[in-house]
Amino acid sequence: xxxxxxxxxxxxxxxxxxxxxxxxxxxxxxxxxxxxxxxxxxxxxxxxxxxxxxxxxxxxxxxxxxxxxxxxxxxxxxxxxxxxxxxxxxxxxxxxxxxxxxxxxxxxxxxxxxxxxxxxxxxxxxxxxxxxxxxxxxxxxxxxxxxxxxxxxxxxxxxxxxxxxxxxxxxxxxxxxxxxxxxxxxxxxxxxxxxxxxxxxxxxxxxxxxxxxxxxxxxxxxxxxxxxxxxxxxxxxxxxxxxxxxxxxxxxxxxxxxxxxxxxxxxxxxxxxxxxxxxxxxxxxxxxxxxxxxxxxxxxxxxxxxxxxxxxxxxxxxxxxxxxxxxxxxxxxxxxxxxxxxxxxxxxxxxxxxxxxxxxxxxxxxxxxxxxxxxxxxxxxxxxxxxxxxxxxxxxxxxxxxxxxxxxxxxxxxxxxxxxxxxxxxxxxxxxxxxxxxxxx
Numbered sequence: 352x353x354x355x356x357x358x359x360x361x362x363x364x365x366x367x368x369x370x371x372x373x374x375x376x377x378x379x380x381x382x383x384x385x386x387x388x389x390x391x392x393x394x395x396x397x398x399x400x401x402x403x404x405x406x407x408x409x410x411x412x413x414x415x416x417x418x419x420x421x422x423x424x425x426x427x428x429x430x431x432x433x434x435x436x437x438x439x440x441x442x443x444x445x446x447x448x449x450x451x452x453x454x455x456x457x458x459x460x461x462x463x464x465x466x467x468x469x470x471x472x473x474x475x476x477x478x479x480x481x482x483x484x485x486x487x488x489x490x491x492x493x494x495x496x497x498x499x500x501x502x503x504x505x506x507x508x509x510x511x512x513x514x515x516x517x518x519x520x521x522x523x524x525x526x527x528x529x530x531x532x533x534x535x536x537x538x539x540x541x542x543x544x545x546x547x548x549x550x551x552x553x554x555x556x557x558x559x560x561x562x563x564x565x566x567x568x569x570x571x572x573x574x575x576x577x578x579x580x581x582x583x584x585x586x587x588x589x590x591x592x593x594x595x596x597x598x599x600x601x602x603x604x605x606x607x608x609x610x611x612x613x614x615x616x617x618x619x620x621x622x623x624x625x626x627x628x629x630x631x632x633x634x635x636x637x638x639x640x641x642x643x644x645x646x647x648x649x650x651x652x653x654x655x656x657x658x659x660x661x662x663x664x665x666x667x668x669x670x671x672x673x674x675x676x677x678x679x680x681x682x683x684x685x686x687x688x689x690x691x692x693x694x695x696x697x698x699x700x701x702x703x704x705x706x707x708x709x710x711x712x713x714x715x716x717x718x719x720x721x722x723x724x725x726x727x728x729x730x731x732x733x734x735x736x737x738x739x740x741x742x743x744x745x746x747x748x749x750x751x752x753x754x755x756x757x758x759x760x761x762x763x764x765x766x767x768x769x770x771x772x773x774x775x776x777x778x779x780x781x782x783x784x785x786x787x788x789x790x791x792x
Contacts, residue, residue, distance in 0.1 A: 380504025405746030443469025444532025495650025502642020513631020586737025
């Protein structure tokens with residue numbers, strides 16, 4: 352208990368705790384998203400269709416990731432969250448390495464299932480830890496900083512995937528990032544401590560809540576379900592875009608990509624560099640720059656305006672999604688690679704503004720002893736729909752449009768998905784009207 356109390360009183364330790372959690376979340380998304388850039392060589396090597404790629408990259412991961420998240424989070428509300436995250440990190444890293452040994456679609460599908468099993472224990476416990484490390488008026492920013500792991504990990508996964516595939520092959524890429532995650536697991540366990548639950552909350556509840564109590568609490572709060580479904584709609588597009596845009600850039604801009612990077616030192620481009628490597632540099636840069644900026648802006652705005660009006664936690668993301676759509680449509684439809692870079696960077700930032708405000712709002716809708724479980728239920732809804740259906744919807748649409756659009760089918764399949772941003776914005780506006788009344792404190 353003494354060590355946990357010291358964790359709260361030391362700003363240096365809280366900074367370290369947040370840093371190590373960001374690093375772990377970065378690995379979470381490296382292992383989750385590296386398959387997006389590797390989809391190009393995997394498709395060629397294993398002779399897969401776009402639908403099979405989307406099943407492997409989306410549904411295979413989402414099945415156990417979503418269904419195991421709730422029972423693991425219930426355990427995190429009772430036991431050491433640090434131990435749970437350590438085991439989760441080791442499992443998903445080991446399964447990522449096993450992806451590199453797959454010889455066919457079935458083996459790769461089940462290896463990705465294993466990655467989902469491990470990652471089921473990686474996020475909800477971290478949300479709970481951060482909410483106990485930081486007071487209410489700092490939580491949106493702290494959770495935004497934690498969410499930096501999404502663009503950093505996604506960009507790193509795409510960049511590493513492209514580079515390692517160019518120098519070695521896609522199997523080596525899986526093996527290397529998986530083994531690196533295994534090396535991180537003992538550092539997490541030895542340097543991070545569980546803080547006191549609810550230390551910064553006016554109402555302290557030490558006893559862990561039962562699942563029935565959590566469900567009853569959430570059932571009475573319509574804002575929770577509107578926020579969850581709104582996040583799910585945006586995630587259908589978000590995960591689908593992260594998975595499919597590298598393939599889109601290769602298919603639609605492959606011939607132009609080398610000229611775009613003609614300024615880059617030749618030492619960074621191997622002699623046998625193909626469009627996959629250039630696409631990884633291109634989209635990785637968009638994700639890193641746009642993603643970090645958007646997430647930080649969302650957290651800062653929520654902490655600034657949310658103290659006076661709780662509705663701001665939902666209205667800020669809703670406005671961001673409304674502005675996302677025209678820029679995104681312009682990026683998909685342009686045939687200029689330079690224009691595409693700018694047009695995709697802006698909606699990448701705007702589409703990730705929601706993370707800090709919405710995740711923070713979820714933490715404030717329930718008492719401290721329910722946070723991990725409530726977060727897991729939120730993630731269950733968000734990821735089952737977002738990951739499970741987003742990749743598949745775009746991939747299936749692309750296959751259906753091949754007869755009409757040929758190699759450009761993916762362009763129009765991605766464009767069709769922008770409608771999900773409209774749905775997300777509407778649901779967040781509806782949730783904003785309820786947050787003031789349903790806020791827990």
